[in-house]
Amino acid sequence: MMEPMRLLDISYSDPAMNLALDEVMLDSVEQGRSPDTLRLWESATPFVVIGSGQRYKEVVHYFNCLRDKVPVMRRCSAGGAVLQGPGCLNFALAVTYATFPEVADLHASYRYILGQLIKAFKKAGIETEQAGVSDLVMVNRKFSGNAQRRKRNACLHHGSLVYHLDAAAMQRYLPEPKERPTYRGQRTHESFMRPLPLSCEELRRLVLDTFAPEGVATPPLPEETEEATALAQTKYSQNDWTLRR
DSSP states (O other): OOOEEEEEOOSSHHHHHHHHHHHHHHHHTTSSOOSEEEEEESSSSEEEEEEEEEHHHHHOOOHHHHHTTEEEEEEEEEEEEEEESSSEEEEEEEEEEETTTGGGGHHHHHHHHHHHHHHHHHHTTTTOOEEETTEEEETTEEEEEEEEOOOSSEEEEEEEEEESSHHHHHHHHHHSSSSOGGGGTTHHHHHHBBOSSOOOHHHHHHHHHHHHHHOOOOOOHHHHHHHHHIIIIOOOOHHHHHHHO
């Protein structure tokens, strides 16, 4: 019998700690210290997070962030720049290929995970679809971006689900991207993005029912918290990592 999905329902005030725990969670599942895990989190304050391979000067209005004291962070996975903060619920799945063979292939894993969410939204009366490799859209407007980090035995899939859109903040902190999926065309952030017509609690329930219907929230292992704290201090809060490209 498959072991129930572990549920971590924990958000930190420190943006670096939020990113660090996702990475530690993947390592913990990969090493067999923890079962397959779903995490939910939402930042109480705005910050910008960029993909592991992005050049920050190209994807962030960096000086606007400095002026407004909005942190800029680099995550461990690929993908594009995202404005985090209230109104953006994040989910992260760390799962092994042995338990979920559907995610052993990169593109198949996006189809499987996003497909599960699409079915859940349909049950809630909301028609959505996958667009590009890793986006979810509603009437061809994006409400979710997703990214992955993959290891030998497990992968981390994390995604943002926007239920309240601060278009002015997006314009201030994120330039219009030079590299964009074909379906976006030349649309601006405001005309391209669309928030979900769900409350935060409704959205949380939908994600839980999709991936961890029997999940009871537990705290991270003490060693996971210790490792995440160290990683937040030595990696995610350091310019050597954030501004490396």
